[in-house]
Amino acid sequence: MEKKPLTYKDAGVDIEAGDKLVDRIKPLAKKTFNENVLAGIGGFGAGYLLPSEYKNPVLVSGTDGVGTKLKVAQMADVHDTIGIDLVAMCVNDILTVGAQPLFFLDYFATGKLSVDTAEAVIKGIAKGCEIAGCALIGGETAEMPDFYTEGEYDLAGFVVGVVEKDEYIAGKEIKPGDxxxxxxxxxxxxxxxxxxxxxxxxxxxxxxxxxxxxxxxxxxxxxxxxxxxxxxxxxxxxxxxxxxxxxxxxxxxxxxxxxxxxxxxxxxxxxxxxxxxxxxxxxxxxxxxxxxxxxxxxxxxxxxxxxxxxxxxxxxxxxxxxxxxxxxxxxxxxxxxxxxxxxx
CATH class of the missing domain: 3.90.650.10 (PurM-like C-terminal domain)
Known part of the structure; x- marks a missing residue:
């Protein structure tokens, strides 16, 4: 008896759905690009040219998630704002030293990829990047069958910013009377x-x-x-x-x-x-x-x-x-x- 061929899709991973998602989110990301973006969504790595006006630049990085607020988004089936939270948690952190966010990357992990849900989430991420004035230049979508229950997904975000070394805010000058x-x-x-x-x-x-x-x-x-x-x-x-x-x-x-x-x-x-x-x-x-x-x-x-x-x-x-x-x-x-x- 001839065995049925086993495919990645049979195991729960739909590569075509992933490709469709990339096609949908490219225009969302492109809206956040500026002249410093050398390579963005779709490649193996994203390139960003450090702005030339900085004399002694310090790169500042941050990473965060959204926590169990994600559960509420999934319960409500409302996914187009949670990405703003993801960006906010990262960019507000590096802002504390006076850093201008330059670019952002996201990680979206789920058990079975829903292109519509993922697109809504990334739409929110792109919106957050627009508000913060940084470019969404890359990310990763991971489809992991049996790891998450149906309808569940997790998010992580990563941001890199820049500040002049002599303008870095560290709190050292805080004194009584302030x-x-x-x-x-x-x-x-x-x-x-x-x-x-x-x-x-x-x-x-x-x-x-x-x-x-x-x-x-x-x-x-x-x-x-x-x-x-x-x-x-x-x-x-x-x-x-x-x-x-x-x-x-x-x-x-x-x-x-x-x-x-x-x-x-x-x-x-x-x-x-x-x-x-x-x-x-x-x-x-x-x-x-x-x-x-x-x-x-x-x-x-x-x-x-x-x-x-x-x-x-x-x-x-x-x-x-x-x-x-x-x-x-x-x-x-x-x-x-x-x-x-x-x-x-």
């Missing part, structure tokens, strides 16, 4: 979703398409609000005002992230009530009976990024950021201390 300014977040961003999912779906028994009266929207819209990308306004701010330190408020909240940029001889004293805590955080705290300390340690609490400037530049900084469409608040000051963040 002011901490917080920029409003768009919502939960991309941290704390294991707690969020447990509350919304296990404890409150909500579905992704349920309407939440207290929050005035549907669950999936609330939970899939994209992470805010702060790149353009902050890079413009740095050109105008001396910024001494920048912290991206992600996992660990304000205490865990602002601490990372403080010299060992100062504290940052953050004043509760100096900014608007978004309704989603009040909802989580009340419905989940979450202790306030846990809220500040897990979530951004309405502040997605902090910058530290001289006191004399605080008002000017706030006004500048408002002009750029941000919502800034003076949320604290730097005092003598031991490298800690105090919230009072």
């Amino acid at each position: 002011v901490v300014i917080g920029l409003a977040s768009s919502g939960i961003h991309s941290n704390g979703y294991s707690l969020v999912r447990k509350l919304f779906f296990d404890i409150l028994k909500l579905k992704v398409d349920d309407y939440v009266e207290e929050l005035g929207d549907y669950v999936y819209k609330i939970l899939l609000t994209p992470t805010r990308i702060y790149v353009r306004p902050i890079l413009e701010l740095i050109k105008q005002i001396k910024v001494k330190g920048i912290a991206h408020i992600t996992g660990g909240g304000i205490p865990g992230n602002l601490k990372r940029i403080l010299p060992p001889n100062v504290n940052a004293v953050i004043e509760k009530g100096s900014w608007e805590v978004l309704p989603i955080f009040k909802f989580i705290q009340e419905k989940g009976n979450v202790p306030e300390e846990e809220m500040f340690k897990t979530f951004n609490m309405g502040i997605g990024l902090t910058v530290v400037v001289d006191k004399e530049n605080a008002e000017k900084t706030v006004e500048f950021l408002k002009e750029k469409g941000e919502t800034p608040y003076v949320i604290g000051e730097i005092t003598e201390g031991s490298g800690e963040v105090v919230i009072k």
Whole structure:
């Protein structure tokens, strides 16, 4: 009896689907290209020419994922915003040293490739790159049968940026008397979703398409609000005002992230009530009976990024950021201390 030929597709990997995806995403990526992109999507490697205006360039790299926010996107079958989160988590990180993101690469892994789903995800990634002003020049799509359940996928992102060596922001100049300014977040961003999912779906028994009266929207819209990308306004701010330190408020909240940029001889004293805590955080705290300390340690609490400037530049900084469409608040000051963040 003649045996049936075994193909890669029989084993669960569809090369043709992968090729179709590449054809679909090439135009999305090309929209993010600039004159420095030498080779992009489709080759074995992507080339990027370092901008000539830098005299002593420092390359800054970052990588991140989106965490279990992906589960919400997959539950809701809404995939065109999660890519913005992926870019945001990476570019906001390298922004903290004053780096301009140059190019971005993504890794998309799934059990069975859905071209439509993958295209929607990468559409979001391209959108995020446009917002951040960087080029989506490459990536990898991995189809791994039996590794992920049907409909599941995972994401990782990688960014490379550049900053002049003498303009690298390391926080070393932060001193007592300086002011901490917080920029409003768009919502939960991309941290704390294991707690969020447990509350919304296990404890409150909500579905992704349920309407939440207290929050005035549907669950999936609330939970899939994209992470805010702060790149353009902050890079413009740095050109105008001396910024001494920048912290991206992600996992660990304000205490865990602002601490990372403080010299060992100062504290940052953050004043509760100096900014608007978004309704989603009040909802989580009340419905989940979450202790306030846990809220500040897990979530951004309405502040997605902090910058530290001289006191004399605080008002000017706030006004500048408002002009750029941000919502800034003076949320604290730097005092003598031991490298800690105090919230009072």
